[in-house]
Amino acid sequence: MMDILFLLLGSFAILGAIGMVGFHQPVHSALSLILTILALAGLFALLSASFLFMVQIIIYAGAILTLFIFIIMFLNVKEANLPKEPTKNITLFLGSLALLPFNFLILRAFYQMPLHVNSVESDFGKIKPLGMELFTQWLLPFELISILLLVALIGAVVLGRKDEA
Amino acid sequence: MGIKVVKRHGNTLKEKLYLPAIFGGMKTTLSHFITNLSDKPHISTILYPEEQPHDISERYRGVHRLTKRDDESVRCVACFMCATACPAECIFIEAEERTDGVDEKMPKRFDIDLLECVFCGACVEACPCDAIRMDSGIFSFIGKKREDFVLTKEQLLANKEKKQ
Amino acid sequence: MSTLSVFVVILNVILALLFSLGLAPILVWVERRVAGLIQDRLGPNRCHIKGIRLGGLVQSLADMLKLVFKEDFQAKAIQENFCFSLAPVIVFVSAFLSFMVIPFADDLIINGERFIMQGLPTDLGILWFLALAGLSVYGIMLGGWASRSKYSLLGAMRAGAQVISYEAAMGLSVVSLLITYGSIHLGDIVAYQGELLFGFIPAWGIIVQPIAAIIFIVTAFAEANRTPFDLAEGESEIVGGYHTEYSAMRFGLFFVGEYVAMSASSALIVTLFLGGYHLPYLNTQTLQTTMPYVLGFIILTLPLGSFYAMRWIKKHNRWYLKSDVRNTESAVLQKGLIGLNILVIAGLGALLYLGLTPTSTNVATAVIQVLTFAAKLFLMNFVFVWVRWTLPRFRYDQLQTLGWKVLMPLAIANIVISAIIIVVKGL
DSSP: OHHHHHHHHHHHHHHHHHHHHHOSSHHHHHHHHHHHHHHHHHHHHHTTOHHHHHHIIIIIIIIIHHHHHHHHHHHOOOGGGSOOOTTHHHHHHHHHHHHHHHHHHHHHHHHHSOOOOSOOOTTTTOHHHHHHHHHHTTHHHHHHHHHHHHHHHHHHHHHHSOOOO | OOOOOOOOOSOSHHHHTOHHHHHHHHHHHHHHHHHHHSSSOOOOOOOTTTSOOSOOOTTOOOSOEEOBOTTSSBOOOOOOHHHHHOSSOOEEEEEEEOOSSSOSEEEEEEEEETTTOOOOOHHHHHOSSSOEEOTTOOOOOOOSSGGGGEEOHHHHHHOOOOOO | OOHHHHHHHHHHHHHHHIIIIIHHHHHHHHHHHHHHHHTTOOOSOOOOBTTBOGGGTHHHHHHHHHHHHSOOOOOTTOOOHHHHHHHHHHHHHHHHHGGGGOOSSSOEEETTEEEOOSSSOOOOTHHHHHHHHHHHHHHHHHHHHHTTOHHHHHHHHHHHHHHHHHHHHHHHHHHHHHHHHOOSOHHHHHHHHTSEETTTEEOOHHHHOHHHHHHHHHHHHHHTTOTTSOGGGOHHHHTTGGGTTOOHHHHHHHHHHHHHHHHHHHHHHHHHHSOTTOBTTBOHHHHHHTHHHHHHHHHHHHHHHHHHHHHHHHHHOOOSSTTOGGGGHHHHHHHHHHHHHHHHHHHHHHHHHHOOOHHHHHHHHHHHHHHHHHHHHHHHHHHHHHHHTTSOOOOHHHHHHIIIIIIHHHHHHHHHHHHHHHHHHTO
16 A cells, blocks of 8 residues: 555656656646645655645645746746747756766665664654754754745845835 | 815724724624514515515606597607607607597507617607606516517507506 | 444544535525625525525525536637646635544544544644645636636736735744644644633633734635635626636536635634634533533523524514415424424433433533534634625735735734743743
8 A cells, every 4th residue: 555655656756847847838847846746745744754744735835836836927928938949858868868877876875775664653753753853953953044044035135125216 | 275184094003903993894794684683674675576666656767658638549649759859769650640630640650669768758758748658667578579579559558557 | 443433434524524515505605695684685585495495595506506507618718628627626625625634523432442533533733724725726826827818817816925925924823823732733722722711711712812813813814715805806806816717617616615715714713713612611521521411401492492493483484475385484494393302302311311321421522512613613604704794805915015014923923922921931
């Protein structure tokens, strides 16, 4: 059952990623990206990381990609104005060929890792232990990331502001 | 020129909070709701086809009728005043000679196309003989074909004055 | 899995279906009748099956039949067939699924087995609702985009911007709640609300966290695209908004989805702020210890309530023509009410007479709590309808100002204050 689910979700994720690169219409690309993200969320759920599963859907699918689609729809580029990509398929094929050795490297590294077979604790991946871990052991990185996000936010506001002439 | 300074509303804290005003409005609507559920509702809706409207006044402009003389003959003298006054041009009159000595002219044909009529009452105002009136009180006229809506002289004569 | 647990799971799914799908036609009826009564009109009241009108509820059935059998018209310009058909399904499914984590009653214990009384036995709780609220906007945006109509696209853009901005304030108001309750599991949150504050006030969320309650209720109105935030279908400016190009059952899915989303929002408001399935002053434990008195109270008050209801029906349920078949309805309703009374009183009397076992007490508790939840849900839905027929629509810039400049800072301030109070009091 788990294996079938894993295979299904994995293939959906890959299909979505391929569609994201392959589609001509930006909206279709964004929609396939949603498919990938939802499939990834499902994979997190299979790993019993329920908090990550929810956060993946809320943040990525619910907020970030909504913004993507919002902007794409806002610009509403006409079919004729989309860039022509006659060599796209060949480029994609060559690009994937060039990445093939890299894949072998990753697979090799993966097989050298020790396998975790012992079962996880009952509250693994739940919100409470995750929060405890974040706010005790990883407090400094957590706060630093928050400050980074804040800086990015303020930067966006400053850059996006109209000059007061 | 004197300038009148109008006081702007919406600047006090209470008004800026919105919530008091929202609750006030909700109170009003709820009071309507409860009143209408109680024994003395303020609903003036009538159950129309079963219950006929009872507020059709004397001056209501319904479907036209042609009035009659004392001897039950048509009062109209086919002077074309109404057809000339009609803004919708929905009155079609054909005149003929009147032979019974009461008058000289009478309509042979007097048709009103109700689909074109705008019920303005100009024909009634224009008539010098008080021969056309709109006091039949008929507010809903039903037909299945276009032809049904063209009222002939006989139909117009048959319409009765609405009794108050 | 024993037959019992299968039965309880099926029962829960059926309850979720009833509260979401089954409530939709009733809510359409409530909306139309309440709108009528608020505006001094009658609302739909003619439709009947052999004289049974149920106050016009039959009209909803007729409307549903009409939607199913209408021609499913689609403009030629619409080329994105898949997206166009997918959009209403997304709206409907995500609204329906968000109902699945609402607890209808306290955990039911039968023969030592513990069952969670919600559609999906998961403790993701409020995160699940937030996630699905985020996903439902895709349906609206996709539908608006695939329609290839300017009105639809404008409606979809408005809905998208609105949901994104109000989701932020909603999430933040929920955070302050989570600080207070200390759990994201809705069952725990409701259990917390069963306690008493200072010994005499029920510790409902609306009393413990009034600011969070106001923010959450306002944002819930916005998330459900209800008036005063229904700019997405502002008919005076953009025709029907995102569902301008839809017809027949595809429109029907949008339509029903809107009501299911409204019902889900109300269910969450009830669960988070109005004590969930708890009767005031009667949490699960006290309800179980005082069960005989509660049952006796029901036996005494049910006939009295039915009597007054019947008197009201006889006075108001009349048709203009005496001979009309609709005038026979009151008699049928009377028989139904009497039958119901006899059944309930006989059942409860037998239960009391035979003596309460732990299992029957637990089951009775669950039934009473489900009924309490249903009543609260219905009242909250009524508030949604009531507000819709009271308030005018916001202007778009006012909407964004309210979301970002008022609700958002308020929610953040509320988080800080509640966190300080929790830390200082050492709760």
